[in-house]
Amino acid sequence: MTDNIAVDDLSEDMARDELTRLSDLLNKANKAYHGDDSPIMTDAEFDFLKKRNLEIELKFPQYKKPDSPTEKIGSLPSEKFSKIKHSKKMFSLANAFENSDLYDFDEQVRRFLNLGHSDPLEYTVEPKIDGLSLSLRYEKGELAFAVTRGDGTTGENVTANALKIKDIPINLPIQTEILEVRGEVYMEHKDFEILNNYQESLGRKVFANPRNAAAGSLRQLDAAITAERPLKFLAYAWGELTEPLDTTQFGAIQRLKNLGFKTNSHTKLCQNIDEALTHYEELSKIRSELGYDIDGIVYKVDSLDLQSRLGHRSTTPRWAIAHKFPAEYSWTKLMAIDIQVGRTGALSPVARLSPVTVGGVVVSNATLHNQDYIAARDNYGKEIRSGKDIRVNDWVEVYRAGDVIPKISDVDITRRLSDSIAYRFPSNCPECGSAVVRDEGDAVIRCAAGINCPAQAIEKLKHFVARKAFDIEGLGARQIELFFADEILPIKEPVDIFTLEFRDQNNFTKLKDRHGFGKKSAENLFDAIKEKKTIEFSRFLFSLGIRHVGENVSKLLARHFLTWSEFISSISLAQNRESQEYFDLVAIDGIGTIVVNSLLSAFEIGKERNSIEKLVEHLDILDEIPPDIDDNVLSGKTLVFTGTLEQMSRSEAKSLAENFGAKVSGSVSTKTDLVIAGPGAGSKIRKAEELGVKTLDETEWLSLIGK
Ligand SMILES: [Zn+2]
Incomplete structure (x- = not known):
């Protein structure tokens, strides 16, 4: 390895190797940053490597590469977009893959709403565009902010860029106090092609697909670049509103259209789930002629009153579902089976494949789930793939559905080598050598060493700093790996992150003086850690x-x-x-x-x-703050529902109670504040009487919540 050697100490051969390595790495980093919105290194590391590359080029100009990163890449943006919290969370959608999933969805909605099978239940059906979600906030009819989806709670302020998209109106013909319009930013196929040709002619990087091009174009720090890019916007939803748009989903979309937004002309109001599925079939037939990428169809309960009754789970609404298009398939050779040890000790087999294009994406790994899956059994011990097990050197059929990790759907036994042997799952952890265990009724085999297993410890740390967890700027998965192995300033468990600065002060060699760091980046890291001490x-x-x-x-x-x-x-x-x-x-x-x-x-x-x-x-x-904490009678109370409710389903009652800030428990104890009992209530009501807990019938419950 040449990466630790000072430029002055490099030999000619080493310099050539190092320039190749740096050029690969920097090009990859640049692509990851602009292409898929997931940087593989910090800005500080990027700048450090770029500087090193330049120094070597100056000393050994004869080895400067034709595709030198010095020529091609500007430095990564030093300032980030400011963050804005969504006033109403931007939810993602639950996914369905089979028609039967849609019937299940319809069934769940009916059950929640206490609707019979013959009761009317209309759906709005629309194509799911493969782009980037954006929320536009209008205040008194004027565009105030445009914010990306981000993690659903907080997004990036891209207002300057949104102003450059022609489909996005700056002023609305109404002066309503607050109107948040949500939709998708995307690029049409023909524009994508023109953009890539143009990029290529200037020797710039080309985009992998229209979605990446749209994301990269919207997240430009220089809005002038966004202006050059042919981005489109379609409105299909809304966030905070001071006045309702309409009483139905379909009506609300019409309304958005009347207000000057582009909406999808393939949106259709369907009388029932069967009609919705028919529209799905029709759209999947004309999919390739639409001129833009869609990755499925979205079904939404049409009545906005029913939508609000159905409410949300923690990350997805109960009233909508995305029906993904079927997976695409390719055959390739399985080169090896590797075992990865995860955060919880699970030994996950991964298929290393000879690279193959599946649905437009190059695939070289596929999940093999567990030992049973490789041996052609499902989690219940039933035969799968007609009993064909998976072996190294087999020809396998790979598929992907949406963004799901590639899987193996079939094995070509006729091409199997005659000396092929069945795969033997390891009986010891490949990372720490400890014995493995398999819990009863669980298909997963685990390393039993817990956080004594380095693989588990490091995966736990990576999870700890992940975006939905501590989310420490400048301390991602890659930095965790480096610190985990570091001898001067190691991070072996989460607490070590928070003692990092203190330990660094007591070290002879300081972080700021070390490879890959400088005064600024070390300070930034310590500050970022300090900032996350409150959680x-x-x-x-x-x-x-x-x-x-x-x-x-x-x-x-x-x-x-x-x-x-x-x-x-x-x-x-x-x-x-x-x-x-x-x-x-x-x-x-x-x-x-x-x-x-x-x-x-x-x-x-x-x-x-x-x-x-x-x-x-x-x-x-x-402390956790219960939602809607304003002084209502239910906030902070513990409720138990028992017996049959007649006006609403148990799920709806529970969801309502939670919206009022109450907790719902399944058993009556001294901590119960209120029992709501319908006909048929038995032991719980007796227990409530014994403990002197207040009991309401359904009518009293409804009047309590103002229904
Ligand atoms: Zn282990």
Whole structure:
């Protein structure tokens, strides 16, 4: 390796190698930054490498590469877009792949709304454009902000760029106080082609697909570049409103059109789910003639009143679903099977493939899920792929659906080598050598060493700093790998991040003087870490990377306990499976024994618990604020529903209660504030009477919530 050698010490051969390496790396970094919005290095690293490249070129001009990054790339933008929090979250959509998923969706909506099969339920159906979501905020009819989707809660302020898109009106013909219009920024095929030809003629990088071109064009710091790019915008939704647009989805889209927005002419109002599926078939036939990329069809419950009753899950609305187009397939050779050890110790087999284009994208890896999957059995032990197992050197059929990781759909047994042998799953962790375990009823094989396994420790750290977790600027997955292996200033567990600056001060060699860093970038890193010492309770819980404790469960737990101290003392008591705390935990709606067991084992006295406690000492964990905390009678209360409700489904009742800031539990205890009992209520009502908990019937409940 030549990357650690000072420029002055490089030999001619080394200089040539190093210029090749740097040119590859810088071109890749530039592409990742502009192309898919996921940088592979920090700006500081990029600048450092670029400077090194230039120094070597000056000393060894004979080895300067024809595609030298010095000639091609401007430096990465030094300032970022400012961040803006969406006044109403921008949700993503749940996905459906089969027609049966759509019937399930229709069924769930009906059940939630207490509708029978013959009751009318209309849907608006529209193409799902493969572009970039954008939210436009108009105040008194004038464009105030344009914000990208970002993580759904906070996006980037791209107002200057949005002003350059012709489809986006600057002024509306109405002066309504607030109107947020949401839609998709995209590029048509013909414009994409012209842009790439132009880029090529100037020796600039070409874009992989129209979506990347649209994203790269919108996120230009220089709005003049955005102005040159032929971007389009279609409106299909809205955020905060001071006046409703209409009473139906279809009507609201018409209204947006009347206000001067472009809307999709293929949007159709369908009387029922069958008609919606027919429209899906029609659109999939003309897909290639649309002139822009769509990756599926979106179905939305048409009535806005029903949409608001259905509400949202944590990240997706209950009233909409995206029906993705079927996957595309290609055959290739499986070169090797590698085992990756994940954050929770799961040994995940990955197929290394001879690179092949599938649906326009080059694929060289595919997931193999687990041991059973390779051996042609599903999670229930049933045969899959007609019993054809997967072996190294096999010819396999690869497919992708949407953005999903490529999978293997078939194996060509006729091309299998005669000396081929079945794949043997390792019986020890390939990373740490520990024994592996397989829990009953679980297809996954795990390394049992927990955070003693370096692979698990590092994956946990990567999760800890991920975007939905601590999200520390300048400390991504790649930096975690470097610090994990670092001997002077190591990060082996999360707490080490927060002692980094202190430890650095006591080190002889300071971070600012080291390779890849400078005074500014070291300071920036310490500042970014300091900034994240204050964190929301649910986000913190999610960051810990406990198995089965994802975003959703973290939110539920935070809503239930409200403070970290309440949570941690309950968890300690709940270690006793006979305790009231244990039963209360299991009774939280949406949390079952699997989650609870995983949670309890993470907080058992031992290395993992110690690691969490050390970490907590450095943090300020904010109390969870229940939603709509304005003084309504239900806020902060714990409710139990029992018996049959006649006016609304149990799910709707629960969702309503949560909107009022209440918690819904499945069992009655001393912590219950209110029991709502319909006909047929039994033991829970007796328990409530015993404990003196107030009980309401459905009519009283409805009047309580003002229905
Ligand atoms: Zn291991």
